Structure formats: C-alpha cells, structure tokens
Amino acid sequence: MAVPLSNIEIANCAKLWPIGDVAEKKLGLSVKDLEPFGWYKAKVPLAFIKKLPYRPSSKLILMTAMTPTMAGEGKTTTSVGLVDGLNCIGKKAMAALREPSLGPCFGMKGGACGGGYAQVVPMSDINLHFTGDFHAITSAHNLLAAMVDNHLYWGHSPMLDARRITWRRTMDMNDRSLRSIVTGIGSVTNGFAREGKFDITAASEVMAILCLATDLHDLQRRLGNIKVGRTAKKEFVFAKDIKAEGAMTALLKDALNPNLVQTLEHNPAFVHGGPFGNIAHGCNSVVATNAALKLADYVVTEAGFGADLGAEKFLNIKCRRAGFEPACAVVVATVKALKLHGGVNPKELGTENLEAVNRGLPNLVRHLDNLKKFGVPVLVAINQFASDTKAELDLVHEICAGRGVKVALSNHWAHGGEGARALAELVVKTIENEPSKFHTLYPDEMSLAEKVRTVSREIYGADDADIPYAVLKRFEELENAGYGHYPVCMAKTQYSFSTDPSKKGAPTGFTIPIREVRLSLGAEFIVVLTGDIMTMPGLPQVPAAEVVGVDSKGDILGLF
Template structure:
C-alpha cells in the first residue's frame, strides 16, 4: 500500500473550529483571538485568570543525537498527546514554531508526520500568526536605533568597534554572516563591521520564550547588552530607549497560539529558539498556561537530549519553576543502525548487530536524563521496515539500562498506535519517583558550569577555554552575572564538537571558541567548536520543490 505524504494527510484532516478546541480546555471563545478558523491566540487576561489553579504533570519528549534518518521527536510528542487523550486523560501538546530558514533549506517543515501531526500544517510552517515576523521587527528596530543613536552624536559614547548587537533575518543566508554597514558617505553614518544571525538565534526570541508576562518581557528587553564603551562598560537596550517600542511590537506575539492535532486535541505552538545555538524550548508562557488547563502536558526540546533536554532542565525549568514528571527519549531502529555504522542507503536491511552497537548513544542519553532525577521511558518510533528482532534488541538494551522501551506506531495509526506508550508514561508518573533538580547550582562559577555540562553530559575530559575567555567570564561574574545558567552552542550530531563522531565517544575535549552574554534572556552562551548562528542553504534547498499546485494548495512542505 502506498503511504500518503504528510501534506496529503494534513490536507484531508477533519479540523474542528478553533473555538471547539478551546472549549476542551475551558477557554471561552471570548478569550480566544482567532486567526482564521483554525488558529487562535489565547488572551493574556485569560492566562492571568487561571494562575491560582494547580499544575498538571509535565512530560518532556527528547531524543538521541539526530541522524539523517530522522527520529520523529515532534511526531512522537503529538502522538503521545493524542494517545493520552485516547486513554481518557486530559492532555495538551506544547511545541515550538517552525523557522522559515530550515523549512526552505534542509527540513521542509516541523509539524510532526504521518497520522501524528499538528494542523494547519502549511500555515504553521510558513507565516503562522506572525510571531517570528514580530520578533524580527522588534530586533531590527533596536538595530536601527543603535546606529541612529551613533549617527546623531553618540551621546552614550558607544565604542563603534564594540557594538555586539547583530542583525537578524528568518532565512538561511550565508552571505549575511559578516557584512559592512553604513557605507556611502556621511549621510549614512559611520562604516563598521556587522553581521546577521537567523531570527531564531536572536536574544529577543529567547526572551519571548522565557518571559512570564509583558512586564517581565519589557524588563528583559531593556536588560539586553547592545554595545560597550571604550572603558568596557555595557550599554543596554534601555539606554537606547528601545525597550518600550519593542514590547509594543511583541504584544500579540507574546500570547500563545492554540491549534489542533489531526485528532482534534489541543496543541500550543509558540516560540522557536534553535536548540543547537539557543535554548530550544517552547515558550514558558505556553507551557505554564497548558499546565493550568490540562492534567498532562507533553512538550519537546530540540535536537538530542545533550542539547534540548539539558537546556530545558538547566535553563527553562530553573527559571520558570517547572519540574518534569517524566521524560520520553525517542529512538528509532534506523537511527540505532546509523549509529552502529550502517550507511543511510542500507537502513532497510535487517541488521541486529548494528542496532546493538548503535545503542550506546541511546544509553548515554538515558543515563544523562536520569541524572536530573527524572524517570525515563524510551519510545521506539516505529518504521515499517523495522523487524521484530531489531525492535527486541533495543528493548533488551534499554532494560539493561534500568528503563523500559515501548514500541509506538503513532505515525502509521495515530493515537491507536501510541496508546501503549501513553499508558506506560502515566504508570511511570503515578509511581511518583521524580525528584527533579538541575545538575549545577546557581552559585557555581560560569567556567565551572560550562565544564560541568562538558564532563557530565557530553562526557568530555574537559571544556577548553583560553585565558581571554576565562577573564571574560570572570568579568561578567564581577558585574553580577555569575548566577546565570549557561547555554551551550554546539553541533547537534554528536556529544563532541565533531559532527562525524557518532555513538558514545570518550577521550575528547570541548573547545569553547567564544562566550556571549545574553543579559536579557538570562544566560551566558558558550560557543563550542564550529557552530553557525546563521545557517546556509544546502546545494539543493527544499525551496526548489515547494510550490503551489493547480488548486492553489502548497506542495513540497513535508
């Protein structure tokens, strides 16, 4: 039987009006701000009104280090949400919004797959409710105001060689990584070097995803460091007087978006920082709101557990006072085989030995997640080519690691295929064994925090930082930033900084190339190895095959 493409399945979805989805969570239509018939924002006044309610249980979905075979983290998040509703639980899903850059680059979309998808799929992968455009605009306003301040006499005495605020655009455009601005004479200002990051790497994105409300948002925006003076003292966004106008631009973007799964269950899609360069989680406001409205909330963190889950625990949960009750680590037989050295072209053939040798990566992630004091369930995201012997090999391995693996067939069967996984997750949560704690205390020095993640999570021998970086960290500590968590920017493909080193390597160092202070978001970024904050497009970008068909429907998003 030929399987339908994700976009065909999404197009055939029997969507319900968004007001009906809101009703499932007790949100009246007056408290929904509709964007068309199938998307809405939840009003801030409604969010404020439910703050005294108890919280539901939070479930994090994470994965092994990604392989080109694809692990299906979002698909599993959606499938588990539907599965929990199927077994009679009141559950909601919280995921991130998709960035246009990767959609037109490698990825082609990020709304789940098969019969475990969030709809409307095309809008979610394109402009959606305009949140990313608002973030880009707010970021650009600040960029313009900084250069304008310098042009009109530079009252703040900004050292133009030390403007650290880069520009952003929501597209993969390597030509913009390093640029020169203000060329063309006196009327255009003072020439200087600058550069662009992708919107999802903007500190404004991180702030939107970590802010509790609009007041908190404006304060954090004001706290962003945009430049330094000659005496190295920082210049803040509030000194440029941009924080008020930026908050105005972000007013609607701050409100979480409500959409639905293919099975008409509620899903919040809000925020979208990348997990390899930022903290990679759905917004705090969406997650905390969902916890007030549902008994179980399933959320995902980007890429492998070494990045997404670590940042979810050490940054998001620490800052928002959240504590997950269980973590689901997604793995596939195909990815185990790739970790075991099988080429992508040969993944279809049974190879139990390769599955076994590839399990080491999964084992390390299980151990790491447990180190946060949270129980783990492994979801084997089923592919049609998986054989019983291969699936059993993964189950046996996970059992040897003191956890349990459940085969989940949500891609193919929707909630019918994920009911077993949902039942197991509820069973684990009801044992009440979660005793969540971040793996380092606030008081630890910044260099030690970086080293703790490098040694405990990546299993490196150490994080290598030269004297200049250590002096910079020390300076920030002296300025009162020492209690911030760290956000590691490194490749998602490996525990190391070498994307080719799969499995569970040991005997390596983590080189820290530079550190950046995100004083508004509230973390210090450590850039490790060769990591790009502005991706490029591949030789054959997805954009080449995205088009409208004769009926005006989108083709090529997947």
C-alpha cells in the same frame, strides 16, 4: 499497492474543527476567550491566562531524543502522538511545542509539525507565516539594531564605541552570505562604516527573551536589559539606554500571546516560540507551557535536537528560571537512527543488522544516563518503522531493561493516537509509580567555567572543556559584573556529543573547544559557542525550498 500520502497531503485532506470548537470541547473555553486568526488558529490572551486557576496536579512531560541523524527520529511526531494517545485513554492532555523556523523549512528538513497521522494543523500555516510571531521578533530585533546605529550616528549619550557594538541583525532564513557584512558604506549620511553580522531569528536573544518572559512587564524589563555594546571606556550600553525597549515591546505585545491549534484528532496544542536547540535554549515559551498546565492534566512539551542539547537547556535553563518540575522524560529512538550511529550504510537501513544496532545503542544509553542525573524518571519511545525486525526491537528492549529503563513501541505515525496507546499507558504508569525528584545539574553559585566543564563532562562525555585564557578572563569579567549566577547556554553541533559532527555514537577521549562567549543579559543566560557552530546557518546543496509550491486550489505542496 497504493502510494502512501505525504505529510502535507495528509494535512491538506484533514477535516479540521473550528478552533473555537477545539477550545470549547477540549478545554472548556469560550470562543470569546480567544483572539482568532481565521478559522483554525487563535491566540489566547495573557490577561485571560492570568485568571485561570493553577492545577497543582498537572504533569509536565518532556519529549526529547537520541542524537539526530539524517533518518529523522520524529520527536515532534511522537509528542503529538503521545498527546493523542493520552486522550485516547481518557486523559485530558495537550501539547506545548515550538514554532517552526522558515530557515529549516526551506533548508534541510522541510516542515516541522509532526508527520503521518500525528501532526498539528493547519500544517502549512504553522510552517510558514502562522500568526506572525517570527516576523514580530525579527522586526523588534532589527528595530533595536537601527536605533543602535542611529544612537551612534547622532552621538547620543552614552557614547557607543563603533568598534564595540555587539548587537547583530537577524532574519528568519538561512543565508550564509550575511554572516559577516559591512554596513554604513557610501556617503557620510549613511552612518559609520563598520563590520556587522546576522543571526537567524531562532538564535536571536529577542526570541529567547520572548520564550522566557512571564508577562508584558517582564518582557519589557528583559528587552531593556539587552546589552548592545560598550563605550570607549568599556562600560556596558543597554537597550534601555537607547530607549528602545518600549517600542520593541509594542511590536511583541501580540506575539507574547500563545497560539492555539489542534492535532489531526482535534486535541489542543499550543505552538509558540521557536529558539534553536543547538544555538539557543531550544524550548517553547514559558507562557504557553504555564497556560497548558492550567488547562490540562498532562502537558507534553519537546526540546530541540538530542537530549544533550534541548533537554539539557530545558532542565538547566527553562525549569530553573520558570520553576517547572517535569514529571518524566521520554527519549525518542528509532532502529534506523541506532543503525546510523552504528556505522551502517544509509542505503542499507531497511536490512536487519543487529551488530549495527548494538554499536549504536551506546548513544541512546548515554542520553538515558544523562537524564537520570536530573532526578527525572526516564523511558524510551521507539518510533517504529515497518522495516524494524523483532530481533532488532528485542535488542533495544534488552539493553534498556539492563539500565532499568522501560520501553514502549509506538506506531503513531501510521495510526495516530491509537498507535501511541501503549506509550501513553506507560507514561501514566511511570508518573504514578515513580515520583520525580527533579534538580538541576549545577547550582547557581558554581563558577561559569565550572558550569561549562560540568556540562561538557557530565552531558557530552568529554574529558574536559578546552577554555582559552581570553574566555577565562571573559568569564571572570562577567562574574565580577554580577552575572556569574546565570546558567550557561552551550551552542554545539546537534549531530554528535562532541563538536565533530562525524563522530557518531557515544565518542570518548575528546575535549570541547570553547570559542566565544556572549552575554544574553535579557535572556539571563550566558551563551557559550563551541567548535565551528554557526548562528546563521546556510542552505544545503539541494534545499527543501526547491520542491515547495502551490497547486491550482491554492494548497501548499512540498512541505515535508
């Protein structure tokens, strides 16, 4: 029997259209409307997007998933499959996805462009340097860090207190040794010796700002509002006080333009921005989503990790700030993931086990119930594997039907758009027959502590949030400063509803320990760190980078 091709082999064998042909044939654009980056990728200028008319009838579809497992649920793969499936049934559809981070690409998961015959391409370009957006974000972030230290060194006004500088440095790589460092050691000309820290670029506030900004003016305004530290009198010091926002915007000017690529079936996709779903807001850029809604009738976007993380942030942060109203939400599930949440041995995933599936289903059910709290129609896409049995699939259908949720089997990994035809038809039928009544989970005027408790109880299923006195005082300070109306961006492990990654399924009887609060004034939300979450990941024992390489033809190998 022939050995199936890997994702990167399928991508390398694909016959891509020139990106100008994709723009012309699928979107009605001219190549003159694009800024090409080679043959197969291009940026669409914001000035052109601004001229496009709004399409009030366009429908935004959120792709999310159950709690992630080592088996992988295929959220991006299903997003691409659904776009291809919608085009197969005669709909004008495109994707609006996030860019992969080099950290995970070389760390735990390899590439992040989908899989099998449901991918966005050119896969190796997108997974690696792409159009340089991540590098621009990293440079802009670190320019501000350098200007902060220079401001401190020369004693400019407002006088920063070296002990109260909060702006970190960043890089797009998993490097645990940079989590806590000391800078400025050596001679007096090296500046002040002080403790510093690194975050991964996908967790940078600059990344969040780029993905929430609506235009260059809004981008520069938000960058100027970044809080970098305090004076000795505890007064806030901002990036605009350092006079850094203009130069930062100059570095990000081109990065703000969304990137146009294609699926293996030559359907258009914006891949732009890449904040992590567990420590940032987990959504692609507002400008890309807005542009897609102007260009297509159906737009499929995904939010990072499980629905308790990316989807909650998409609905409570991105939609709140950008005014988007999703027409429906699709929750990706796999029988393998259900078995893992049901406690099965990972080596036995290919064996029928109805008991394990049944034990794992509460995880999926909790996500479904949570999404209904936002007034959005919800359905399930089962990303089907060859080892799934009829009895296991029937059990998933039965439980979902009992919650009033429809289910579609999808074989997009093996068959592309045709394999997602049933899913596409169900999505269209759901949108046409079940009008969305979207609303956020909590109002702006709710206190920050109650926002944290609301997400903890209503989304995570916790009894409560354990908020220490120091954090409560910090919330009070932020509210008194006029920031209490901001949404909260909860940073939590992606592997469990709780903060304990080992607690699979739908755990109960736990609290969410709140560890730290960070004001992301430019992004206009409050980051709340829970449990042991890290904003600079480390590499696993055997990183994916060990198998990445280049063949004699110059093709990238080993990327997922």
